[in-house]
Amino acid sequence: MADIKFMNLSENGNPATTDSVLIGNSQDGLKRTTLGTVGNMFAVHGALHFEEVSVLTSTKASEVTDPKVAFSIGYDITAPAVPGYTFKCWIGSQSNGFTCGNYVINKTNSAAQVWVAAVIGSILTDSNNSVTATALYVKNELA
Incomplete structure (x- = not known):
């Protein structure tokens, strides 16, 4: 079983970019990543x-x-x-x-x-x- 602390989301409704979440797909399975990394997927630099x-x-x-x-x-x-x-x-x-x-x-x-x-x-x-x-x-x- 995965450790609950693995998904260290802030409990105050204000997660930090350093908090971790699980992401996954059928090729690579589950991985841990930070919310900051997920956010960077949607950020277009030099738009x-x-x-x-x-x-x-x-x-x-x-x-x-x-x-x-x-x-x-x-x-x-x-x-x-x-x-x-x-x-x-x-x-x-x-x-x-x-x-x-x-x-x-x-x-x-x-x-x-x-x-x-x-x-x-x-x-x-x-x-x-x-x-x-x-x-x-x-x-x-x-x-």
Whole structure:
């Protein structure tokens, strides 16, 4: 007979990860393992991955016809392929070097656009300014 202490579950309804339980199958029979080991079977480490994609605003400088006039312009972005992960959506965008309203069109497509709204043309032609969007990926086993 197995020793009852072999299955050392906490009696207070709050088992510890170091407590042991019996597991078994028809091939290997019964074995002792910790609850921590059982929990690790269900934990997916690195389930999410993030990539930032940036585009210089000056790439569309030719569309700025008057540097003193406000423009709204869209910048193409493409999420890179990440081995072991599936692209799910764009989760945010930002302007870098200037302040403006911005948003992503087609958030669930890996090829999308970041739009900036009502920005003075001279800001868009500045080679130090950019727009960035963050792509969200899910581990392939979960996607």
